[in-house]
Amino acid sequence: xxxxxxxxxxxxxxxxxxxxxxxxxxxxGEVNIYSYRQPYLIEPLLKEFSDETGIKANVIFAEKGLxxxxxxxxxxxxxxxxLTTDIGNLSQATASGITQPIESETVADAVPPxxxxxxxxxxxxxxxxxxxxxSKDRVEEDAITYEDLAxxxxxxxxxxxxxxxxxxxxxxxxxxxxxxxxxxxEWLRGVKANLARKPAGNDRLQVKGxxxxxxxxxxxxxxxxxxxxxxxxxxxxxEWANSVNMLFPxxxxxxxxxxxxxxxxxxxxxxxxxxxxxxxFLASDKGQxxxxxxxxxxxxxxxxxxxxxxxxxxxxxxDPISLNEIAARRKAASELVDKIxxxxxxxx
Ligand code: FE
Numbered sequence: 001x002x003x004x005x006x007x008x009x010x011x012x013x014x015x016x017x018x019x020x021x022x023x024x025x026x027x028x029g030e031v032n033i034y035s036y037r038q039p040y041l042i043e044p045l046l047k048e049f050s051d052e053t054g055i056k057a058n059v060i061f062a063e064k065g066l067x068x069x070x071x072x073x074x075x076x077x078x079x080x081x082x083l084t085t086d087i088g089n090l091s092q093a094t095a096s097g098i099t100q101p102i103e104s105e106t107v108a109d110a111v112p113p114x115x116x117x118x119x120x121x122x123x124x125x126x127x128x129x130x131x132x133x134x135s136k137d138r139v140e141e142d143a144i145t146y147e148d149l150a151x152x153x154x155x156x157x158x159x160x161x162x163x164x165x166x167x168x169x170x171x172x173x174x175x176x177x178x179x180x181x182x183x184x185x186e187w188l189r190g191v192k193a194n195l196a197r198k199p200a201g202n203d204r205l206q207v208k209g210x211x212x213x214x215x216x217x218x219x220x221x222x223x224x225x226x227x228x229x230x231x232x233x234x235x236x237x238x239e240w241a242n243s244v245n246m247l248f249p250x251x252x253x254x255x256x257x258x259x260x261x262x263x264x265x266x267x268x269x270x271x272x273x274x275x276x277x278x279x280x281f282l283a284s285d286k287g288q289x290x291x292x293x294x295x296x297x298x299x300x301x302x303x304x305x306x307x308x309x310x311x312x313x314x315x316x317x318x319d320p321i322s323l324n325e326i327a328a329r330r331k332a333a334s335e336l337v338d339k340i341x342x343x344x345x346x347x348x
Contacts, residue, residue, distance in 0.1 A: 028054035031274040034066045035059055036084040037261065041294050048290060049281045055274050070098045075268050080275035085261040088166035090122040091327040099264040104276050110283035110301045114322040115260055124260035124323065125282050126297035129316060130171050131256065133207045133218040133225075133244040145250045146175060146257070149219075150190025156346065158194045159206040159215035163337035167203070167221060167259060172333035173326045174257045174319060181332060189340050198345030204228060204237060211243040221259075222246065226296025226309055248316040255317035261297065 035042050039061055046057040060066075067089070070079045082093060093099055099121040107116075107123055115124030132144050149158060161168065175184040196215035206218035207228065228234075228241035248256040263282060265275045281287045288299035293307040337343065 028056075029271055029274055030056040030058060031271050031278050032078045032080045033057060033059040033278070034070065034079045034082045035061050036063065036066060036082075036089065037061075041291075042083060044294065045282065045287060045290055048286065049278060052281065053274075053277060055277065057278070067093050067096055067098060070266055071096050077266060077268050078270060079266040080269040080271045081278055082264045082266065083261075084263075085259075086166045087170055087259055087323045087327050088330060090117070090124075090260070090262050090264065091330065093264045094121045098267050100267045100269070100272075102265050102276060102279055104280055106280045107276075107283045110288070112300065112302075114320060114324075115262075115300045118324055122262050122264050123279055123283070124262040124300050125288070126261045126292045126295070127258045127300055127318070128260075128297050129222045129248060129256045129258050129318060130167060130219065131222055132247040132249055133210060133220055134247050135210050135216045136243055136245055138216045139245070142245075142247065143251060144217075144247045145253065146171070147187065148249075149194065149217075150187045152190075152194070154194040154217065156194065156196050157216040158191065159196050159209035159218040160191075160199050161202060161206060161219075162199045163188075163342035164334060168219075169330050169333045169337070170259050170326050171219075171257050172336060173329035174321060176329040176332055176336075177321055177325045178254065181336070184333075185336055185340065188336060188342060192340060192342050193346060195346040199343050204240070207240045207244055208237075211240040218244070222298075222310075222313065223296040225313065229309070246313055248314075250319065251317060254321075255319040258298075258318045260300065260323060261291075261295075 033046070042059065046059065049055065050057050066082060070077050070082065073079070084090060084093070094117055102120045102123055108120065111123055115127065116122060134141065134144070163172070172184065172188060175187060179187070196209065203220035203224045204227065206220055207224070209215045210218050225241055225246060228237040231237055250256055263279050265272065265279065269275045282291060283301060285301070285304055288301045288304040292299040292304070296307060296310050298306060298310065
């Protein structure tokens, strides 16, 4: 394996070496990880993995450009595994030809087919639901559907981030999968008409909008409830969280839309065997529990206990549609957002 100088330097400075190198022929070697997910989520997992296997885990963290980087590095890429969120990134990685099928019975047994690529070229590791955060004071409903969001009774009452954000693109793609493009366009126009303001900011700022009385319902991912309740740097967010109830849409119907975080094994992985071992660890009971717990997400593997906090939100039914179906409609969803000018907000 050849490291560029810059790359080696980056590893030396950024990356703690977790495993003590073992001498001899049995040397377990290393695995190189490119991660869009943040250090506080990934480091405890890698430490556990290295402790268990003796495999040294090297990691580069970045907020963007990692898929392009692996592509540009080509056959000389040191990357073994890419860790990321969202079906958008996972399908982009697959489409850009940087993945290889992950051949592992352990992984196939742990991860339901709806949460992995058709040829296991990506593997979902945790999932999260896209829910409605409803004002405790102003919303009486204790159940809702995504379809309801277009009902004129919500005129001027909905806060949501950009329609082009991957979380919303996937949600809209799921609507297309269930209702077709025409019906979804009508629906999305209805949602746009109900917006309280121009879509902007992240999921947490939508909940803040409810807290501040700008809107009555906000759309956001489940783990942000956990973040708002526990973020020591932003204690004011606890009040935002406490001003809302979480409603899991379509609970009585097809279930709530979910998305994943996941992994791919790079096509030119120099340490392929260790890469597969890492994915197997992340799909194991221990890895699943740790990975889900640290970000208040749901393990993809059946039977792995949810964190206490996540349990407190109650059981829910997730939409069983395969994320491959959603990936196939992302482009149409994104085009629809532009077509109707969703991000221009309610007035135009
Ligand atoms: Fe997020």
